[in-house]
Amino acid sequence: MTELTGRVITPADAGWETARRGFALWPDYDAATPRAVVFCQETGDVVNAVRWAQENRVPVRPRCGRHNYEAWSSLVKDGLIIDVSDMDNVSCSSSGVTARVGAGIDMLDLAERLGQSGVSFPLATGKTVGLSGLTLGGGFGVATRKWGLTCDNLREVEMVIASGEIVTASATKNPDLFWASRGGGGGNFGIATAFTFAVHKVGNVAVFSVTWPWEAFEAVVAAWQTWAPNVEDSLTSFLTLLTTRTLTMQGQFTPDSDADLPQINTLLAPMLAAAGPTAVNIQMLPYLNAARLFMGVDPLQPEWRVQKHSDTQIFKSSSALVTQPFPPEATTLLKTRLEDYPTLSAAPSQPSMIQLLGGGGAMGRVPREDTAVWHRAAQFVVQYDAYWTAPQDGKATLDWINAFRRDTIPYTVGAYVNYADDQLKNPLHQYYGDHLTKLKQIKKHWDPGNFFRFPQSIPVS
Numbered sequence: 001m002t003e004l005t006g007r008v009i010t011p012a013d014a015g016w017e018t019a020r021r022g023f024a025l026w027p028d029y030d031a032a033t034p035r036a037v038v039f040c041q042e043t044g045d046v047v048n049a050v051r052w053a054q055e056n057r058v059p060v061r062p063r064c065g066r067h068n069y070e071a072w073s074s075l076v077k078d079g080l081i082i083d084v085s086d087m088d089n090v091s092c093s094s095s096g097v098t099a100r101v102g103a104g105i106d107m108l109d110l111a112e113r114l115g116q117s118g119v120s121f122p123l124a125t126g127k128t129v130g131l132s133g134l135t136l137g138g139g140f141g142v143a144t145r146k147w148g149l150t151c152d153n154l155r156e157v158e159m160v161i162a163s164g165e166i167v168t169a170s171a172t173k174n175p176d177l178f179w180a181s182r183g184g185g186g187g188n189f190g191i192a193t194a195f196t197f198a199v200h201k202v203g204n205v206a207v208f209s210v211t212w213p214w215e216a217f218e219a220v221v222a223a224w225q226t227w228a229p230n231v232e233d234s235l236t237s238f239l240t241l242l243t244t245r246t247l248t249m250q251g252q253f254t255p256d257s258d259a260d261l262p263q264i265n266t267l268l269a270p271m272l273a274a275a276g277p278t279a280v281n282i283q284m285l286p287y288l289n290a291a292r293l294f295m296g297v298d299p300l301q302p303e304w305r306v307q308k309h310s311d312t313q314i315f316k317s318s319s320a321l322v323t324q325p326f327p328p329e330a331t332t333l334l335k336t337r338l339e340d341y342p343t344l345s346a347a348p349s350q351p352s353m354i355q356l357l358g359g360g361g362a363m364g365r366v367p368r369e370d371t372a373v374w375h376r377a378a379q380f381v382v383q384y385d386a387y388w389t390a391p392q393d394g395k396a397t398l399d400w401i402n403a404f405r406r407d408t409i410p411y412t413v414g415a416y417v418n419y420a421d422d423q424l425k426n427p428l429h430q431y432y433g434d435h436l437t438k439l440k441q442i443k444k445h446w447d448p449g450n451f452f453r454f455p456q457s458i459p460v461s
């Protein structure tokens with residue numbers, strides 16, 4: 001019989017509560033208590049965990065950064081959480097064109113470690129987001145239009161499959177598994193233990209933030225949605241529309257050479273002309289400092305590193321994709337919905353909002369058949385985010401955000417698999433479109449017993 005190896009934490013151990021919980025603070029973790037969490041230190045620990053679970057018929061959940069919106073990576077009744085977050089090595093190749101990265105690293109650590117070698121690849125802006133979930137589901141960030149999604153930069157993945165074997169997938173080895181590992185979503189085919197990514201040399205970038213008065217809503221949304229997906233690839237932006245009636249665009253211009261940095265003024269000009277802003281802030285800074293800025297990290301107060309899983313929230317988020325600009329009536333709908341935000345009994349941890357994340361560019365040029373990412377034609381992603389703190393405010397907030405998304409369905413398509421939402425109808429079709437058929441075939445080949453499963457996992461048939 002196989003034994004569990006690595007750092008094994010059970011309900012009897014100190015640190016159990018921290019070990020078992022996810023980023024989302026609202027779930028009833030007692031309703032689906034695992035029997036243990038194994039923090040794997042090396043690939044062999046993952047192999048042992050999979051074999052042990054198979055021999056003992058125990059359900060498993062792979063886990064990395066714990067940021068699954070529905071906390072499915074942390075909720076498995078009497079099961080085993082196989083956590084890779086201690087596996088966080090980073091080594092850049094001597095040629096400087098690739099980096100091999102442990103599957104458990106989070107965004108800020110990764111940005112810092114790559115930064116030491118003067119390279120990067122597209123990362124998420126959430127500092128504690130895990131690399132595994134991000135990559136396997138796609139991965140948007142402030143360099144997406146320049147270098148594609150995180151998964152577009154993946155060159156190889158090492159995975160422990162349901163049989164306990166270690167397999168490598170790349171364009172030439174097990175290409176079907178490699179295809180599925182780029183957008184097919186985490187928790188479906190095996191447990192990633194290491195990734196090899198193409199990396200890009202980084203220099204200085206221009207980071208910008210522009211704020212407009214609420215009265216400019218229609219003009220700014222109309223201008224942004226034709227500008228953001230079509231502006232030069234080096235510029236990625238997102239437009240944040242807050243229930244506090246604030247309208248802000250942020251983003252990053254990542255030129256190939258510092259000499260091109262002043263172009264930011266010309267690139268932003270159409271947006272500045274769309275309506276008079278109340279504030280414009282443009283900073284030139286090293287790529288790593290920009291990453292820290294987007295991740296909200298104050299370098300003088302790095303204590304989050306000591307207790308990073310104290311970074312939790314009560315929230316509900318969802319997504320949709322837009323392939324044609326919103327017609328005027330859809331823009332009016334967005335504004336009305338934001339203004340109709342319910343009155344809560346306690347201030348939320350942060351304002352609820354929708355964010356529009358600019359697509360197109362390098363992400364849009366990858367042929368749809370090349371990876372499992374279905375929504376290549378998206379001009380932008382809509383992210384719906386609702387926050388509350390007092391339990392009695394949960395229902396009103398959830399009703400508001402769920403209705404918001406539902407009302408915009410006529411103007412949007414599908415959903416982004418990394419923004420897991422248990423309220424979606426036909427979620428797998430929304431995430432994967434026609435790729436679902438191929439994903440099921442690949443699942444059947446690599447996991448015929450459906451060992452890796454959770455509420456929205458890819459079935460074998």
Ligand SMILES: Cc1cc2nc3c(=O)[nH]c(=O)nc-3n(C[C@H](O)[C@H](O)[C@H](O)COP(=O)(O)OP(=O)(O)OC[C@H]3O[C@@H](n4cnc5c(N)ncnc54)[C@H](O)[C@@H]3O)c2cc1C
Binds near residue numbers: 023084192
């Ligand atoms: C605060 C916040 C900020 C975010 N910012 C961004 C952003 O900027 N861009 C963006 O694209 N997305 C963003 N996301 C969404 C994020 O990409 C997804 O939530 C992602 O799935 C998180 O991955 P994780 O490893 O942290 O989560 P986990 O909950 O650990 O895992 C997510 C899924 O992957 C599976 N999984 C985990 N590890 C492995 C593994 N090693 N092998 C196989 N399967 C595994 C899990 O079982 C689960 O199904 C954000 C989310 C949050 C909460």
